[in-house]
Amino acid sequence: MFELILPGWLAGVILSLTTGPLGSFIVWRRMSSFGDTLSHSSLLGIAISIAFNIHSFYALFFLMILIAIILACLEELLSMSLETILSIVSHSSLSLGIVLISLMSSKKKVDVTNYLFGDLLSVTKLDLLIISISSMIIVSILLFRWNSILSATINEELAKIDGINIFYARLTIMLMTAFTIAIAIKFVGALLITSLLIIPPATAQHFSGSPEKMVFIAIIVSIISVTGGILLSIFYNTPASPSIVLCSSFLCLLSNIKKYL
Template identity: 40%
Template sequence: MFDDFLLRAALAGVGVTLATGPLGAFVVWRRMAYFGDATAHAAILGVALSLGFGVSVYVGTLAVALAMAVTVAGLAGRGHAMDTTLGVLAHSALAVGLVAASFLTGVRVDLSAWLFGDILAVSRTDLAVVWGGAVLVLALLIWRWQALLTTTLNEDLAVAAGHDPRRERLVLVLALALVVAVAIKIVGSLLIAALLIVPAATARQFARTPEEMALGATIAGALSVLAGLAASLQFDTPAGPSIVTGASVLFGGALLIGRLKR
């Protein structure tokens, strides 16, 4: 029989994958990996500001992640050199967040929990927030699925079909900020991008349609969470990194099987 905290951890991790699976597929298709990193790293600044002003960490993280995502999306639309811009913003936000956290007085901050996640400390309230956010992201993606697919394929084609590429980009930005806010306690700001990218890359080896890839990424993510938690319990390793390690092992196996089939 699972202990209560393990059951909450498993439910929280699976809940996050409901959002990271389909969203990760778009991150892979649109080559937004570094974009995801920048948004996730900014979440540490949101944590520091939340603790400093005494507001909910989820609210502060969402606000800062959304501000970073909108900033990056705006710069992308103006033709800036995105690799350099994303690198500057991602590392600056992370560094400023860590420095700001060091100035907090009267607040005990375990930065490693926010950097690498602390899924085993998930409470029932956290569980409700995670599932609520994940369902909201999933509903948003389902609602805009066809428009997002068309825009990802070809923006001119999307315009001809009556879709606004800027609006669809904003949908992805909002979804990404929500995922960062709900996932930071699960795998931490440094590993969120891995949970978005690795399961989607695993599913890509077998998927024949976009929908199959989104579903496969969700399943791969859920398996990674369960395998990572089992490994963490068995070998006393950090849960967040163990989850990402499980995802990497799945990706390696999928890559090997794909090559053998070809």
């Protein structure tokens, strides 16, 4: 049993190292809708991968990156709010994905359940290698650009005075989030990946006095959630990814109770 759950647990722990810091920036910048937009758009990526018979990771990766760049540019060029742009792109891409899948379902059997809800216990050694390398790249970029991204997040006016390009700082967060969602959707699911990005940082903010401490606590909360969710899945035969989200939500509830007490 231990050999069965170890790859999935390791994948969840490694993903926590990226979702912790990225989720913190998403919470600070109030960009939770951005994660939802990318996760909803993933259905379009799955439809494209099925239609052209290519690996889902490549289709999701390039589509997520493309949408992140488009959203960053639209925010700069259009006068409407980011929330409005995200809502339009999210629902349009989700609808297009559903339409394409329904058209293809008449010719071939299409099962998108695993992509919607994920299956962390199906992780292979190759998957683990891809997740590890991708996470190292994401964490390295975040560490390299940490000061500029953090400055642009805390106070854009002061960041501009310091010569920081706000657009590139924002684009970095969007691209890294898109990259993370692309590698995690197969295992966590399109409907649940945003929860893994948002809930642990939302829990951590009640215990942190600095950005770095919040990121560290968010990573710890994610790891505890992954461990608890997988154990719950094994002992009670529940789906792994929803169990992880429920554990994370329970920890968030406890943190809020502690805050008010």
